[in-house]
Amino acid sequence: MTRTPLLRQVPALHYQRRQAVARWLRDGHPVQLGRAPRQGRYISFHAQGRQGLWQGLIDSDQWLQAIWPQWSQLLGRSFVENNLFELFSLLQRPLQLPPQVLDYQHLFDVQSVDGAALEAADLPCIQTALGPCWVLGLPTDIAWQPQPLQPWTRCLQQTLRVVLGETALSPLQLRRLAEGDVLMIAEQTCQLWLAGRRIGQFTFIEEGLQMELTPEEVTSDLAECALSPLPVTLQFVLAELTLSMAQLNDFIEHQVLPLDAQALQQVEVRVGEQCIAVGELVRLDEQLGLELREVFRGPGNE
Template sequence: MTSTLSLRCVEPLDYERRHAVARWQGEGHPVRLSQPSPQARYLAFRAEGCHGHWQGMIGAREWMQAVGPQWSQWLLREGVGQEILDLFSAVSRPVEIAPQLLDYQRLFEFRLIQGEALQGACLPCIGTPQSDLWVLEGPSQRKQVSRPLQPWLHAVPQALRIVLGNSELARLPYRQLARGDVLVIAEQTRQLFMADLCIGQFTFVKEGLHMQLTPPDNLLPGDPGVLAELPVKLEFVLGELTLSMATLSACIEGQVLPLEPTAASNVEVRVAGKCIAVGELVQLGDRLGVELREVGRGMGNE
């Protein structure tokens, strides 16, 4: 048995780039991961848009041939750099990008980058009419997209708390409770709570309770994203052992608890005791994380 748990390290920047590509692809955008050519020069810039700042770069030769083929041979000679930057910064919209993907109101901090300085880097790559655009750093403010619940999430249990109302203990005689006392509900709220959030109210009807959902801001009643806004508490389970009290006492006293060799590769993600996913325990920068391998396990995958 090793003295410490050996975990696979996941670089946060690489993960963010892979996750961004997967998210964009899920929204229907033709984005891919690609390595810039070490032999090429790139026009790099910072951008500011409605979703914050981001950084990108575009091939200098391809961009010049697209916007000014008559100058491309002269401007792309060795030693000519500032002229290209001046031309790029002078164009009002030097790069055309689908606004649903990435937007910008202005570009600034222009510079030239040699491809060899990025050797080995795998970056999100977006096709544009001018040239491929590589995203060096994603938007500082991630675009929020409201989506309906995944089919398997409908099976995740959540406790619904039905609250009649409240009173203040200070208003009760002597502030003491005894058997036979009748506590008056001073304020009848008749609220419904799920995940510690008020999701609506109810009224009494002959059949039972009539519920009226109150959706979060910017959502309409009946919107499939209403319940998706509720927080879900995840529990990460490294393993389970069946031990006698004697064995457990010895483990506690000796500060050693045995684990299966494959425990770190089979961490269960649970909600209210139900396993919803399985993954591998990894080191993500200075934090622990679980890289999912199976999602919706035992609940009907989408």
């Protein structure tokens, strides 16, 4: 039986909220991660927007004070409490959200929520002109804007495969191959492959190979070059052990290799031989993952 080490559990919902805030901040939007105060009353609602369905929460007193500062002088609190949600539902745009962060076409399922009943969890909080808006449920189809290549990524190396062509053989023909046989190239493709994708073709010239790149069309204006969408293979290195040839020669099945006590907190992420990040091995739901502690972006590119 394979034994999995005891790992710190990362709740999937908390991870999604934290990642959403990090991406919004990266794009320069006024969003933070925090807890809604447990005092007072809130308006809870569901919203349908271009990015899908999401759920929000606003402080009812702050919202009313922002849209109607004179309400306390003109109306009693009991009247406001009885009609607040009707007012919220009747307004065409009761919320003023940055459209690059979240949007909505209509709101529904508007309810009153006591602050004491709120979950004790950090939530994405969007600062608006009508007070903070906490996001209880992220949009179902949220899509993040792709970012241009950062300078440090240009140092990462990829392996270019130059493929002459292809030939199909039956299993019997494969078994009969022997030294001195000449394998004919049935189909000369002359293709260039990078990161598991065909990026172009080549022709032979006197100086060597002349490349003609024919990558997939890049639809994003943020892409700095045609090759930027190509994937990069990451390796997760748990440990590196220096062993002698005698130790390698003595390897047997089920042998136990020593592992440093801090190895699970210092797993390296590598591209080729280059370490680009270090993190802690965690469990996200039922999957193993790496919570990054350091990302090495190179000097001046934090």
